Amino acid sequence: MAVLKIDNLHAEVAEEGGEQILHGVDLEVASNEIHALMGPNGSGKSTLAKIIAGHPAYEVTDGSITLELDGDEFDEEITDDLKEWDLLDLEPNERAALGIFLGFQYPAEIEGVTMVNFLRTALNAKLEEREELFEGEDEEAEDEEEATNEDAAGYDSSPMEGPEDEGEVGVAEFQEILQEKMEQLDMDEKFANRYLNAGFSGGEKKQNEVLQAAILEPEIAVLDEIDSGLDIDRLKDVSKGINALRDEQNAGILQITHYQRVLDYVEPDHVHVMLDGEVAKSGGPELAAELEDKGYDWVREEVYEAA
Numbered sequence: 001m002a003v004l005k006i007d008n009l010h011a012e013v014a015e016e017g018g019e020q021i022l023h024g025v026d027l028e029v030a031s032n033e034i035h036a037l038m039g040p041n042g043s044g045k046s047t048l049a050k051i052i053a054g055h056p057a058y059e060v061t062d063g064s065i066t067l068e069l070d071g072d073e074f075d076e077e078i079t080d081d082l083k084e085w086d087l088l089d090l091e092p093n094e095r096a097a098l099g100i101f102l103g104f105q106y107p108a109e110i111e112g113v114t115m116v117n118f119l120r121t122a123l124n125a126k127l128e129e130r131e132e133l134f135e136g137e138d139e140e141a142e143d144e145e146e147a148t149n150e151d152a153a154g155y156d157s158s159p160m161e162g163p164e165d166e167g168e169v170g171v172a173e174f175q176e177i178l179q180e181k182m183e184q185l186d187m188d189e190k191f192a193n194r195y196l197n198a199g200f201s202g203g204e205k206k207q208n209e210v211l212q213a214a215i216l217e218p219e220i221a222v223l224d225e226i227d228s229g230l231d232i233d234r235l236k237d238v239s240k241g242i243n244a245l246r247d248e249q250n251a252g253i254l255q256i257t258h259y260q261r262v263l264d265y266v267e268p269d270h271v272h273v274m275l276d277g278e279v280a281k282s283g284g285p286e287l288a289a290e291l292e293d294k295g296y297d298w299v300r301e302e303v304y305e306a307a
């Protein structure tokens with residue numbers, strides 16, 4: 001069980017005189033819930049997503065982001081309580097290790113790395129970071145592991161082989177995980193052996209994003225416009241993957257989208273409207289339909305009337 005809590009979040013662009021973008025965002029996403037975050041262009045949706053993940057371009061000036069995790073998963077001594085992590089104190093890779101997933105960062109500059117190797121490296125990096133967070137650190141072991149990880153990053157010419165770290169998910173074991181996830185997502189096996197820089201189409205990138213999420217098994221997945229630019233068949237595939245994250249893995253989903261269309265396939269439990277850097281209105285699935293129908297202006301009017 002996990003709960004992501006965003007409370008009164010204020011943030012600005014991290015530069016001299018940087019513009020304030022978030023003006024007090026409140027939002028809570030728990031395991032097994034699907035939240036849609038909607039709102040007009042420029043309202044701050046992507047900024048919020050990046051700040052949750054720890055993007056250095058933004059500075060949080062007020063408020064908090066915490067992740068509560070069920071203790072029994074990692075330490076018997078804190079079994080019954082939810083352990084609360086202050087995400088703003090953690091590096092992006094530590095947040096990822098706790099189970100925060102933000103869409104695919106495409107490492108397009110890496111030559112000759114297959115999807116399968118990229119995904120295995122990502123999984124092992126997460127598991128390693130997790131161990132450090134939960135079990136305390138042994139500095140020497142850490143240094144050694146880091147050195148090995150560079151080798152594992154896939155720059156080697158024989159990416160399917162090579163030494164494996166102790167505790168790492170090995171090549172054979174990973175193949176099984178990958179196969180299972182790809183079957184869950186109805187994905188073509190040949191995807192996995194494609195190279196990262198081999199010209200994935202927009203739709204294939206999105207599908208890979210869902211595959212990456214499925215493999216990393218996040219507690220909370222933040223998906224920013226994963227539906228944009230997809231034709232209807234691909235939209236259905238991607239939606240199936242998002243639903244599987246919730247149904248099979250119990251993940252909480254924060255689905256950022258412009259369009260109501262994807263919400264026909266990924267049915268949200270909660271819908272939020274972001275306006276001018278705040279969550280201006282929240283409701284159930286019917287709110288998305290209302291927005292589709294009437295646009296955002298009426299929400300804006302409602303907010304100003306109330307103020």
Ligand code: ADP
Pocket residue numbers: 013019021039040041042043044045046047048057
């Ligand atoms: P959305 O995803 O809702 O369309 P964004 O979060 O991308 O909106 O952007 C919100 C506002 O913040 C926009 O006006 C955008 O120009 C501005 N903004 C976002 N990131 C930066 C940045 N790194 N530097 C300057 N302005 C930014």
Ligand code: MG
Pocket residue numbers: 008023024025026278
């Ligand atoms: Mg507020």
Ligand code: MG
Pocket residue numbers: 045046047
């Ligand atoms: Mg955006």
